[in-house]
Amino acid sequence: MARSGPEIKSREQLQTMRASGLILASALDAMRRAVTPGMTTAELDQIGSDVITGAGAISNFKGYHGFTGTICASVNEEIVHGIPGERVLKAGDLISIDCGCILDGWHADSAISVHVGEPTDQAEVDLIAATENSMWAGIAAIRSGGKLGEVTSAIEGSVKKSGRADGRRYGEVDGYGGHGIGSAMHMDPFVPNHGRQHKGLRLVSGMALAIEPMLTLGTGLSDELDDGWTVVTRDGSRAAHTEHSVAILDEGICVLTAVDGGAAALAPYGVVPVSLD
Ligand code: MG
Ligand code: MG
Secondary structure, three states, rough: OOOOEEEOOOOOHHHHHHHHHHHHHHHHHHHHHHOOOOOOOHHHHHHHHHHHHHOOEEEEEOOOHHHHOEEEEOOOOEOOOOOEEEEEEOOEEEEEEEEEEEEEEEEEEEEEEEOOOOOOOOOHHHHHHHHHHHHHHHHHHHOOOHHOOOOOOOHHHHHHHHHHOOOOOOOOOOOOOOOOOOOOOOOOEEOOOOOEEEEEEOOOOOOOEEEEEEEOOOOOOEEEEEEEEOEEEOOOOOOOOOEEEEEEOOOEEEEEOOOOHHHHHHHHHHHOOOOOO
16 A cells, blocks of 8 residues: 555554654663774774664664674764774774664664764864754754754754854765655655755654754765765865754654653753653
């Protein structure tokens, strides 16, 4: 049967997505703490895989159109979709770790950007902060009854605000963005990282969205490598990518892949997340 429009989940289904999201949060936390100079991205992948399978969930990345990893490990000028392998992480590298899992048929998707060892460049510290801030600005704008454009324009506005504060212009990666999520990882709607406030889909209770800005220290132009996966900045500048999956309910939102449901990061916006635990 053809399906049109975003998938609407029951509260019970969103609760299972929350359980899936918490498993993914613990996998990403384990990987964040494990990132060390000298380790390979395959070793990092194994840590994420162990947490996911140990919790009774399965990877949604592994086997996705033939992808071989449980994580995407994107280092330095790699933006997204880097394949984990024998690459050795060095002090001063910047790695974006994107990961996902499925629990009882319900998907979670989340990403972090992390410095390998101590950061050597303030611009890269600012880059990760600007990416995270734009993600949270977008998440804070999600509400039942609102328009998708409120979310996408909030992401875009936050990037520009960070650029002004930091005295640089961040590149916003063209052609990639967030998505609906639920019984599959990638579902309608596409969620661009820029937009017009009053435009786009009306958001309603039962939807879930993955919000995932990608910023660079150069331009927003990118290329895919010959491996058919890895997306790199065309100008070789470094990139960051962060992501959370978010549930929409009539009474508010829950950041499914944040341990606290998003409470701490949403507090400055006056948003108190709904508990689905
Ligand atoms: Mg992801
Ligand atoms: Mg995603």
